[in-house]
Structures are given as C-alpha cells and as structure tokens.
Amino acid sequence: xxxxxxxxxxxxxxxxxxxxxxxxxxxxxxxxxxxxxxxxxxxxxxxxxxxxxxxxxxxxxxxxxxxxxxxxxxxxxxxxxxxxxxxxxxxxxxxxxxxxxxxxxxxxxxxxxxxx
Numbered sequence: 001x002x003x004x005x006x007x008x009x010x011x012x013x014x015x016x017x018x019x020x021x022x023x024x025x026x027x028x029x030x031x032x033x034x035x036x037x038x039x040x041x042x043x044x045x046x047x048x049x050x051x052x053x054x055x056x057x058x059x060x061x062x063x064x065x066x067x068x069x070x071x072x073x074x075x076x077x078x079x080x081x082x083x084x085x086x087x088x089x090x091x092x093x094x095x096x097x098x099x100x101x102x103x104x105x106x107x108x109x110x111x112x113x114x115x116x
Contacts, residue, residue, distance in 0.1 A: 001089050013100045032111050036103040048083045051099040
C-alpha cells in the first residue's frame with residue numbers, strides 16, 4: 001500500500017473522519033472523535049503510521065514483524081508504528097480494521113450500536 005491507499009482504506013471504514021490536529025504532516029483518522037490511526041505524511045522519515053491495538057496484540061505484532069515498532073509520540077503500550085512499505089497489503093488492511101474495531105468497542109453502548 002502507498003500513502004493514498006492507506007488513507008482511502010481508513011476512510012472506507014464506517015464512521016471515519018479525518019483531520020490534522022497535530023500539524024500539516026500528520027493526518028488522524030477517528031471514529032466518534034476517538035483516534036485509531038495517525039498517518040505521517042511529511043518529513044524525511046520512512047512512510048509509516050501509528051495505530052492503536054491492545055497491549056498484548058501490539059507485543060505480538062512487534063515480536064513477529066520488524067516493520068512494527070513502539071509508536072514514537074504515543075503511549076507505547078497501546079500504540080505501534082508500522083512502516084507500511086514493508087508489510088503485506090492484506091495485513092495492513094487487517095490491522096487498520098482491527099484498530100478501528102477496537103476503538104468502536106470502547107465507545108459507549110449507544111454509539112457502539114451504530115457500528116454493529
């Protein structure tokens with residue numbers, strides 16, 4: 001996946017909005033105002049995004065994929081950076097969906113029901 005494909009896929013998930021609260025080189029994707037993915041779009045760093053997963057799942061992915069590391073500016077237990085040019089597209093879609101679904105599962109019941 002390239003940067004635009006990551007963006008398009010994230011936006012294709014139910015209820016997703018995007019904004020740039022951290023500056024012009026970061027795009028965040030949210031469900032009901034809760035961030036599940038932050039895509040880095042600027043700078044000289046290798047293309048990557050941060051995504052939220054459970055602490056156990058983050059540890060699992062970091063142990064099995066060199067392209068998944070603790071997120072730089074996020075809570076490292078709950079957030080990982082993924083250097084997406086080194087990961088299979090199907091895995092990326094799965095992880096983005098998993099992150100989205102985790103955030104939805106943590107919403108109040110009345111909001112959660114919109115996504116089931």
